[in-house]
Amino acid sequence: MLEWYLDINKLLREMRKKAINAQVFLKTGDSENAKLINGYLKTDCELLQRRWTDQSLDARELNNIDRHVGYGEANDYRDILERDLTDVETRCGHS
Numbered sequence: 001m002l003e004w005y006l007d008i009n010k011l012l013r014e015m016r017k018k019a020i021n022a023q024v025f026l027k028t029g030d031s032e033n034a035k036l037i038n039g040y041l042k043t044d045c046e047l048l049q050r051r052w053t054d055q056s057l058d059a060r061e062l063n064n065i066d067r068h069v070g071y072g073e074a075n076d077y078r079d080i081l082e083r084d085l086t087d088v089e090t091r092c093g094h095s
Contacts, residue, residue, distance in 0.1 A: 001055075004051065004055055005092060005093075007051060008048070008051060008052075008088075008092050009089070009092065011047060011048055011051070012048075012085050012088060012089060012092075014044060015041060015044045015045075015048070015080075015085060016081065016085055018037050018040055018041050018044065019041065019077045019080045019081050019085075020077075020081065021033075021037050022034045022037040022038055022041065022072070022077055023074065023077040023078070023081070025037065026073075026074045026077070027074070034072070035072070038069065038072040041069045041072075042069055042070070045062070045065060045066050045069045048062060048065075048088070049062055049066070057091075061088075061091055064079070064083070064084045064087065065080060065084035065085070065087075065088060068084055
């Protein structure tokens, strides 16, 4: 369980970095690089879901982050950074 917790937190740190980078690219008008980063975030989201369900946890708990990564707009990255990642971290700590 400890290994799972550490793996999830490592993945969340990487997702946070990517969300910040995508947000910066969008703010500077570089939508191509933002889209590229979003593709990496989608892959991370899929990995997060697999790791989550490997522990018999409900994948619906990840709906918000999954939806925001799916849309990939500036307000979605803000929500990912301000709410979604923190919510997943909290749920991870209670599992």
